[in-house]
Amino acid sequence: MTYKVLYYVNQFFGQIGGEEKADIKPILKMEKVGPALGFEQLLGGEAEVVATLICGDNYFNEHEEEALKFIIDAVSEVNPDIVVAGPAFNAGRYGMACAGVANYVVDELGIPVVTGMYKENPAVDHCKAKAIVVEVSDSAAGMRNALPVMAKITKKLLNKEELGLPQDEGYFPQGKRLTVFADERGSERAVKMLVARLKGEAFETELPMPVFDKVEPAAAIKDIKKAKIALITSGGIVPKGNPDRIQSASAQKWGKYNIKDIDSLKGGYYTIHGGYDPVYANEFPDRVAPLDVLKKYEKDGEIGEIYQYFYTTTGTGTSVGNSITFGVEIGKELKEAGVDGAILTST
Amino acid sequence: MKLELRKIKVTDLALGNEMKFENGLLTIDPQVIIDGLMEDVNVKSVKVDIAKPGDKTRIIPVKDVIEPRVKVEGSGNGFPGVTTKMEQLGSGVVNVLSGAAIVTIGDIVGFQEGVVDMWGEGAKWTPFSTTYNIVVDISVVDGLQPHDHETTVRIAGLRAAEIVGEVARNITSDEVEVYEMGSIFEETNKYPDLPKVLYVEMLISQGLLHDGYIYGVNSQKILPTLIHPNEELDGAVISGNCVAACDKITTYQHQNNSSIIDLYNRHGKDINFMGVILTPELTTLEGKFRTCDYTAKLCKSLGADGVIISEEGYGNPDSDLLMICKRLEDSGIKTVLITDECSGWDGMSQPLADTTKEAVAVVSAGNVSHVVNLPPAEKVLGNPEAIATLAGGWEGCINDDGSMKCELNAVIGSTSEIGYHNLTVKLY
Numbered sequence: 001m002t003y004k005v006l007y008y009v010n011q012f013f014g015q016i017g018g019e020e021k022a023d024i025k026p027i028l029k030m031e032k033v034g035p036a037l038g039f040e041q042l043l044g045g046e047a048e049v050v051a052t053l054i055c056g057d058n059y060f061n062e063h064e065e066e067a068l069k070f071i072i073d074a075v076s077e078v079n080p081d082i083v084v085a086g087p088a089f090n091a092g093r094y095g096m097a098c099a100g101v102a103n104y105v106v107d108e109l110g111i112p113v114v115t116g117m118y119k120e121n122p123a124v125d126h127c128k129a130k131a132i133v134v135e136v137s138d139s140a141a142g143m144r145n146a147l148p149v150m151a152k153i154t155k156k157l158l159n160k161e162e163l164g165l166p167q168d169e170g171y172f173p174q175g176k177r178l179t180v181f182a183d184e185r186g187s188e189r190a191v192k193m194l195v196a197r198l199k200g201e202a203f204e205t206e207l208p209m210p211v212f213d214k215v216e217p218a219a220a221i222k223d224i225k226k227a228k229i230a231l232i233t234s235g236g237i238v239p240k241g242n243p244d245r246i247q248s249a250s251a252q253k254w255g256k257y258n259i260k261d262i263d264s265l266k267g268g269y270y271t272i273h274g275g276y277d278p279v280y281a282n283e284f285p286d287r288v289a290p291l292d293v294l295k296k297y298e299k300d301g302e303i304g305e306i307y308q309y310f311y312t313t314t315g316t317g318t319s320v321g322n323s324i325t326f327g328v329e330i331g332k333e334l335k336e337a338g339v340d341g342a343i344l345t346s347t
Numbered sequence: 348m349k350l351e352l353r354k355i356k357v358t359d360l361a362l363g364n365e366m367k368f369e370n371g372l373l374t375i376d377p378q379v380i381i382d383g384l385m386e387d388v389n390v391k392s393v394k395v396d397i398a399k400p401g402d403k404t405r406i407i408p409v410k411d412v413i414e415p416r417v418k419v420e421g422s423g424n425g426f427p428g429v430t431t432k433m434e435q436l437g438s439g440v441v442n443v444l445s446g447a448a449i450v451t452i453g454d455i456v457g458f459q460e461g462v463v464d465m466w467g468e469g470a471k472w473t474p475f476s477t478t479y480n481i482v483v484d485i486s487v488v489d490g491l492q493p494h495d496h497e498t499t500v501r502i503a504g505l506r507a508a509e510i511v512g513e514v515a516r517n518i519t520s521d522e523v524e525v526y527e528m529g530s531i532f533e534e535t536n537k538y539p540d541l542p543k544v545l546y547v548e549m550l551i552s553q554g555l556l557h558d559g560y561i562y563g564v565n566s567q568k569i570l571p572t573l574i575h576p577n578e579e580l581d582g583a584v585i586s587g588n589c590v591a592a593c594d595k596i597t598t599y600q601h602q603n604n605s606s607i608i609d610l611y612n613r614h615g616k617d618i619n620f621m622g623v624i625l626t627p628e629l630t631t632l633e634g635k636f637r638t639c640d641y642t643a644k645l646c647k648s649l650g651a652d653g654v655i656i657s658e659e660g661y662g663n664p665d666s667d668l669l670m671i672c673k674r675l676e677d678s679g680i681k682t683v684l685i686t687d688e689c690s691g692w693d694g695m696s697q698p699l700a701d702t703t704k705e706a707v708a709v710v711s712a713g714n715v716s717h718v719v720n721l722p723p724a725e726k727v728l729g730n731p732e733a734i735a736t737l738a739g740g741w742e743g744c745i746n747d748d749g750s751m752k753c754e755l756n757a758v759i760g761s762t763s764e765i766g767y768h769n770l771t772v773k774l775y
Binding site for chain 2: 129162165167173174175176177178179180181182183184185186187188189190191193195196197198199203206207209210211212245247248249250252272273274275276277278279315316317318319320321323325
C-alpha cells in the first residue's frame with residue numbers, strides 16, 4: 001500500500017506568482033506542484049503526493065479563519081495519511097501559514113504534519129510542539145538539503161516508526177521529556193559528570209533547569225467582611241470512599257463537594273494523598289483544609305460567606321500541565337459564582 | 348575501616364524442607380521464616396513464596412526489599428539499633444547472598460507501596476526483576492494502629508533477611524569486594540593531588556512511611572551527619588518505606604548504594620572520596636534552611652572540591668536539593684545532582700518543583716509519570732487490585748484480563764535517585 005501525502009505551499013512555491021499574488025485564496029490542485037515533485041521522488045515509492053494546497057501568504061495571515069475552513073475541508077476530502085508543508089525557510093508569513101495549517105490539521109483531524117523552517121523563523125515556536133519542524137537553512141537555496149530530511153521523517157511517521165533524538169533526526173525538539181534507557185546506571189553517569197567537571201572537561205546536564213512562570217498576585221479584597229471565600233486544597237481531602245476516584249499521586253482530575261451544611265470535614269472526609277503521613281489528616285481533615293475555622297469566621301462575621309463547594313485534588317507528582325488545566329477550570333467556576341477570594345492549602 | 352563483602356552468587360531459588368545453599372541454589376524452608384517472624388506478637392500470619400527472574404509473576408504491593416546477609420567477622424550482625432543491639436558497623440567480613448532479595452508485601456499501609464514484574468515489559472523497569480526474590484507476605488493482628496502496622500512489617504522484613512542470611516554463614520566465596528578507607532587525613536596524604544569529593548545522600552524524613560533510619564534513629568530527628576561509606580554498605584541505614592515506589596531508597600539499595608560504590612571505584616584514581624553526609628528532607632521552611640545550611644557547612648568544613656547530591660522523592664525535596672546545590676556552588680564547590688522528573692504523562696510539563704540556575708550538572712533518573720503497560724501475570728503474589736490505590740495507579744487501570752497500565756511511580760526502584768537503575772530522560 002502506498003500512503004497518501006497532501007502538500008501545502010504558498011503562492012510562490014505553488015508557481016502562481018510572487019508578492020503580487022500573495023493575496024490569492026487557497027486552491028486545491030489534485031497534482032504535484034513545486035517542491036511536491038521533488039519530495040515525492042524522495043519517498044522512494046512508499047508514498048504518493050496526491051494533491052497540493054496553495055494559498056497566498058497574505059491571504060492566510062489576514063483571513064486565517066476562512067483559509068483554515070477551506071483547508072480543513074480540502075484535507076478532509078483528500079484524506080491523506082500525512083500533510084507536508086513548506087519548507088518556509090526564514091519567511092515569516094509563509095512560516096506562520098505553515099504553522100497555522102499544521103496546528104489546525106493536528107488538532108482537528110489528528111493527521112501528522114511535517115514542515116521545515118529556519119531556526120530564527122518565529123513560526124517555529126508556534127507549531128513545534130504539534131508538528132515535526134525540520135531545521136532548514138534561511139533561504140530557498142537550502143531546498144536541496146531540506147527535502148531529504150523532511151522525506152526521511154515523513155516515511156518514518158507513515159510507517160509508525162519512532163523518531164530518534166531531534167539532533168540526530170534534524171528537527172526542533174517538541175518539548176517532550178521522554179523516559180529512555182541509558183547505557184550506564186545513574187550513579188555511574190553522575191560520577192563521570194563530576195569527574196569531568198573537576199577536571200575542567202566538557203559535560204552535558206541531562207536536565208536543564210526549568211524556567212518558571214510568575215503569577216501576579218490578585219488585588220487585595222476591599223471588604224473581607226462581605227467577601228465570598230472558597231476553600232481549595234491540593235492535600236487530597238475527599239469524601240470517604242473517594243467517589244470521584246481522584247488519584248493518590250499524579251492527579252488527572254479534581255473534585256468538588258458541597259460543604260454548605262457541615263461545620264467541619266471531620267467524620268465524612270479523609271485523605272487519599274500519597275505524599276504525606278495520612279494519620280493526622282484522617283483524624284481531623286480540617287488540619288489540611290480548615291473548614292472548621294472558616295465556618296467560625298463566617299458565624300462571627302469575620303468574612304461574608306463561604307462558597308458552598310469545596311475544591312480538592314492531589315498535589316504530589318501532579319504535572320504542572322495538569323495543574324494549569326485544573327486551575328483554569330476551577331478559577332472559571334469560582335469567577336462565575338462570584339467568589340471574591342480563596343484559601344488554597346497544600347501539604 | 349575495612350569491610351569485606353563476600354559475594355555468594357545465588358543463581359537459583361527453591362522452596363524446600365530445609366534452609367541451605369548448594370552450587371548456586373538457595374533453598375528456603377518457609378516454616379523457618381514463619382516461625383521467626385511469628386515471635387513478634389503483632390504479626391498474625393506470614394506466607395512465604397518465591398519469584399525468579401523470568402517467572403511470569405507480579406509482586407504487589409511491595410513495601411521494602413532487603414538483601415540477606417550475615418556478618419561472620421567483626422561487630423554488628425543484622426541491623427544494629429533496629430533488630431539487633433547497638434554495635435559499630437563498617438568493618439569486618441559479611442557473607443552476602445548476592446542476587447537474592449527479601450521482598451515484603453501485605454495489606455497496604457500507605458499508598459507508596461509498589462509493583463515488581465519478574466518478566467517481559469515490566470521487568471526492564473525495575474532492578475528487582477533480576478534478583479531471586481523471597482516474597483514474605485505479612486499480616487498483622489487486628490486493630491493495630493497504622494504506625495505500629497508499618498513498624499511491624501518493616502522489622503519483619505529485616506528479620507526475614509537475617510534469617511535467610513544465616514544460610515550463608517559457613518559458605519565460602521571466591522568473590523570478595525573490599526571497601527577500605529583510612530581517615531580523611533590519611534587518604535588526603537595518600538592522594539594529595541586528587542579532588543576531594545563528598546556524597547550527600549538526602550533521606551525523606553516526613554512521618555509514617557516517609558522516614559529513613561540510621562542505626563535505628565529516625566532521620567527526622569538529626570542534623571545532617573557524616574557517616575563512613577562502609578557503615579551504610581554494612582546496614583546502618585534502612586528504609587522507612589518512603590515515598591512513591593519509583594524513587595524510595597529500599598533497604599537493599601542502601602546496602603548496595605550505587606552512588607557510594609561508583610564513587611569508591613574512582614577513589615584513589617580520579618578522586619579522593621571522603622565520605623557520606625546523610626541529610627534529612629524536612630517539610631518546614633525552617634527545617635529546610637537548617638539542614639541545607641548545615642549540609643553546606645559540613646562540605647565546606649571538610650574542604651570538599653566536588654559533591655554528588657542524591658534526592659529521595661520529589662516535590663518539596665526538590666527545593667532541598669537545589670538549596671544545597673546553590674549553597675555549594677556559591678562556595679565554589681562543584682556539584683552533580685541526581686533527581687527524577689514529574690513531567691506528566693506526555694512529558695510536556697516542567698520537570699521539577701523548584702529551580703536554580705546554579706544547578707548546571709544534573710543526572711535525570713526518568714519521569715515518574717511515564718506510563719507503562721504491563722501484560723497479565725500468570726501468578727500474582729499479593730493483591731493485584733492494590734494498583735488502583737497506589738501512587739502511580741488509578742481506579743480502572745487494571746483490566747479484567749489482569750493487564751494494567753500504571754505510571755513508573757508505582758514500579759519499585761524504577762527512577763532511583765541514588766542512580767541505582769539505568770533510566771534517563773531525553774528531550775524530544
